[in-house]
Amino acid sequence: MDNHTKASPNVSLREIAKDTVVQVVRLKVSPEQEQYVASNAISLAQALFSPEAWYRAIYLDDTPVGFVMLADESLLPEAADQPEIGIWRFMVDASYQCHGVGAAALLQVIDHVRNKGGFSTLEVTYVPGPKSPEQFYLRAGFRHTGRYDEDEIVLELPLLPDD
Numbered sequence: 001m002d003n004h005t006k007a008s009p010n011v012s013l014r015e016i017a018k019d020t021v022v023q024v025v026r027l028k029v030s031p032e033q034e035q036y037v038a039s040n041a042i043s044l045a046q047a048l049f050s051p052e053a054w055y056r057a058i059y060l061d062d063t064p065v066g067f068v069m070l071a072d073e074s075l076l077p078e079a080a081d082q083p084e085i086g087i088w089r090f091m092v093d094a095s096y097q098c099h100g101v102g103a104a105a106l107l108q109v110i111d112h113v114r115n116k117g118g119f120s121t122l123e124v125t126y127v128p129g130p131k132s133p134e135q136f137y138l139r140a141g142f143r144h145t146g147r148y149d150e151d152e153i154v155l156e157l158p159l160l161p162d163d
Contacts, residue, residue, distance in 0.1 A: 086123035125152035
């Protein structure tokens with residue numbers, strides 16, 4: 001392996017428990033990224049009142065380093081015939097960014113959605129700006145839809161193979 005190749009980090013998605021919730025809430029993005037993602041405390045509070053919320057802590061080895069939350073309509077008590085799923089929140093603590101952690105976690109989220117089945121696309125929205133996550137999602141295979149959700153741009157990742 002040459003010096004420019006990064007080893008794949010040991011990243012996992014784990015349920016948040018009473019002994020890890022404070023660590024997850026303390027995770028922060030950089031100050032210039034704060035306008036793009038709500039705090040984990042706000043996200044967890046919203047999850048309590050949202051039956052469609054599926055959320056996990058992102059771990060590097062045994063250390064919580066991030067948070068992901070999906071809006072999964074198939075979890076609703078009366079799910080639609082064609083439920084949709086999207087990334088509601090995704091963050092990696094500023095001190096763990098640019099080391100492949102986010103990319104590895106996003107691949108696991110995509111695998112989770114594919115393995116669940118029943119979805120043709122995975123959507124994500126982002127607020128445009130100089131430190132937005134647009135390029136991160138485009139590198140992962142998401143594409144522009146031409147749609148907006150209020151002031152956020154909607155991207156989608158096709159989950160089914162092309163015909």
